[in-house]
Amino acid sequence: MAKSRITPEKYSGTTQVEHFGKLLNELSKLGTVISTSFGPLGRLKFLQTSQGGHVTVTSSSKRILNQLPSGHPVMHIIISAVREHLARFDDGGLFLIQLTINLITSASRLSIPNHSIIACYEFILKCCIDFFQSDTCPCRINVDISSIKTMLAFMKSILCTKPTCTLNDSEISHLSLLLIKGFVSAIPSPTSQEQFSLQECIQFIHCYGESASESKLLDGILIDNSFTLRNDRDSYTNKFQFLRLPDNTIRVILFNISLAGDPEDSLPENITLIATKDDRSLKLSSIAMERFRRLIEILKANHVGFVGCQKCVHPTFKLALETNGIFVCDRLSILNIGKVKKITGATVLSTSFTEIKDHHFGAISDANYIHINNKCFLNLIPSKYNGRNISTIAIISKDETSCDEIKLVLAAAINSLQQIVTNAVALCGSGCTELTLVRYLQQNRESLFNSAKSQVQLTKSKFFTILDSFQLSLIKIVSSLNQNEKEILTEVQHGHHWIKLSRSISDRCRCGMKNRNEIKSPTFYSPKFDEAIPVKSEVDIVSTSYYRSNENIVLDSFAMKINAYHVAISVANIALRIINTVSDAQT
Numbered sequence: 044m045a046k047s048r049i050t051p052e053k054y055s056g057t058t059q060v061e062h063f064g065k066l067l068n069e070l071s072k073l074g075t076v077i078s079t080s081f082g083p084l085g086r087l088k089f090l091q092t093s094q095g096g097h098v099t100v101t102s103s104s105k106r107i108l109n110q111l112p113s114g115h116p117v118m119h120i121i122i123s124a125v126r127e128h129l130a131r132f133d134d135g136g137l138f139l140i141q142l143t144i145n146l147i148t149s150a151s152r153l154s155i156p157n158h159s160i161i162a163c164y165e166f167i168l169k170c171c172i173d174f175f176q177s178d179t180c181p182c183r184i185n186v187d188i189s190s191i192k193t194m195l196a197f198m199k200s201i202l203c204t205k206p207t208c209t210l211n212d213s214e215i216s217h218l219s220l221l222l223i224k225g226f227v228s229a230i231p232s233p234t235s236q237e238q239f240s241l242q243e244c245i246q247f248i249h250c251y252g253e254s255a256s257e258s259k260l261l262d263g264i265l266i267d268n269s270f271t272l273r274n275d276r277d278s279y280t281n282k283f284q285f286l287r288l289p290d291n292t293i294r295v296i297l298f299n300i301s302l303a304g305d306p307e308d309s310l311p312e313n314i315t316l317i318a319t320k321d322d323r324s325l326k327l328s329s330i331a332m333e334r335f336r337r338l339i340e341i342l343k344a345n346h347v348g349f350v351g352c353q354k355c356v357h358p359t360f361k362l363a364l365e366t367n368g369i370f371v372c373d374r375l376s377i378l379n380i381g382k383v384k385k386i387t388g389a390t391v392l393s394t395s396f397t398e399i400k401d402h403h404f405g406a407i408s409d410a411n412y413i414h415i416n417n418k419c420f421l422n423l424i425p426s427k428y429n430g431r432n433i434s435t436i437a438i439i440s441k442d443e444t445s446c447d448e449i450k451l452v453l454a455a456a457i458n459s460l461q462q463i464v465t466n467a468v469a470l471c472g473s474g475c476t477e478l479t480l481v482r483y484l485q486q487n488r489e490s491l492f493n494s495a496k497s498q499v500q501l502t503k504s505k506f507f508t509i510l511d512s513f514q515l516s517l518i519k520i521v522s523s524l525n526q527n528e529k530e531i532l533t534e535v536q537h538g539h540h541w542i543k544l545s546r547s548i549s550d551r552c553r554c555g556m557k558n559r560n561e562i563k564s565p566t567f568y569s570p571k572f573d574e575a576i577p578v579k580s581e582v583d584i585v586s587t588s589y590y591r592s593n594e595n596i597v598l599d600s601f602a603m604k605i606n607a608y609h610v611a612i613s614v615a616n617i618a619l620r621i622i623n624t625v626s627d628a629q630t
């Protein structure tokens with residue numbers, strides 16, 4: 044009897060040391076890419092795969108993460124968590140990645156067991172959330188959402204964060220105003236039955252042009268209709284006599300099938316065509332035309348004024364419809380049919396044989412062709428009766444790269460507007476919140492240890508070591524905001540983020556909320572070394588674009604920041620719980 048032999052598979056796992064070595068190596072590379080992209084002074088990244096192809100120029104976390112490979116399993120966890128955060132808030136990705144990386148990296152350098160660090164991080168997270176949610180939190184700001192100045196400042200603080208947008212101050216102001224107008228117009232009426240997200244209510248299109256100051260906010264949606272063969276489209280809709288309902292709205296019907304008279308579209312499913320080779324085309328044509336004639340009668344009887352079709356409409360059928368006051372927009376494509384469905388409220392029909400019922404129809408108030416910088420669009424304006432307040436921002440930019448980046452920051456700004464209207468609270472931006480938190484943790488370390496000792500079971504010195512490493516993780520992020528070019532300071536009484544200039548200290552903190560001259564006996568110190576720095580009387584000349592006036596305060600969305608802290612500490616703790624990984628990938 045032959046002996047069977049079992050060959051043990053080679054163990055492809057890693058030891059704990061190898062696991063952390065590989066992880067820290069990948070975290071270090073990602074950390075460098077992310078920290079050098081952070082803030083308005085962040086450097087651009089040119090991303091291209093080793094096989095070549097499209098080059099992405101960006102400093103946005105969303106686009107960087109889409110391009111970067113992630114080899115280590117823990118990196119997958121980090122990147123997935125950041126993507127989830129970005130899907131919800133569209134902002135704060137770079138901060139979140141940096142905090143996660145800094146926490147994991149600093150924990151790996153401590154001679155303290157991981158389970159103790161995890162317990163301590165969880166305690167610190169609770170302290171941070173309590174600090175932010177406390178009414179006495181100095182970096183928590185109640186935002187007056189009725190003040191246009193405050194809301195504009197809030198928008199500007201988001202739009203100025205990405206250098207790839209290449210926006211100057213007047214362009215930022217113009218886009219901020221468009222965003223607020225679009226946001227206000229997107230607020231649903233109290234009678235509206237359907238609820239849309241703001242992302243659905245404010246759409247973006249791109250046109251090439253000289254300056255973002257030419258960008259426009261338009262009511263309704265814009266459909267790129269440059270493929271339409273009609274030469275007189277400019278004047279066509281202006282003189283087109285739409286068949287209208289008594290309330291002056293235009294009734295809409297939508298199809299996602301071809302109405303070009305193709306054999307498979309002309310016959311109901313239960314009819315099988317038997318035709319000879321010679322007479323087939325003739326009979327099909329007459330069947331199709333008969334079907335079209337009946338459809339026109341049905342549409343006329345129901346006062347339909349607009350037919351939208353995802354595919355082609357036969358020119359003869361189109362002419363017959365338009366002669367009867369029914370405007371036809373065909374070749375909408377899969378990209379646009381959903382938008383048209385949303386704005387009109389119509390049901391998209393997959394057959395022209397079904398009985399058309401009242402709930403299949405939608406409505407618009409008007410349709411026009413418009414030109415924006417030599418590009419032609421069909422503008423569908425929603426009916427005021429169906430509560431679909433959808434508007435479009437036509438972004439004018441010189442190139443595709445800046446447009447892609449502008450779209451991302453506009454989406455982040457809209458998301459932040461939604462958050463702030465739900466809860467009119469924000470946190471100071473530009474690192475002021477982080478350094479105020481560091482000051483709080485430094486000044487309350489004894490009381491924090493007394494609260495923590497029953498939960499974390501650490502000696503005082505070990506607790507302080509972990510607390511200090513957490514603070515250093517935050518300070519490192521604030522330093523990267525200045526691209527490590529200027530020394531950062533904080534103030535004993537109020538915290539915030541101040542810059543040490545060559546002969547003095549900045550007049551205002553980075554978020555713009557605190558004025559140095561308004562603080563009684565200010566004492567600044569470097570948060571890294573807890574060293575008090577005497578205030579000098581000389582004042583440097585400071586460029587207005589870098590240190591903003593009081594109206595240009597920099598704020599962060601409260602919900603976004605809280606979530607970023609939560610996700611960063613939770614993901615860091617998950618990473619610290621993993622002691623090795625096993626992969627089936629061949630090495």
Ligand SMILES: [Zn+2]
Pocket residue numbers: 471475539540552553554555556557
């Ligand atoms: Zn500040």
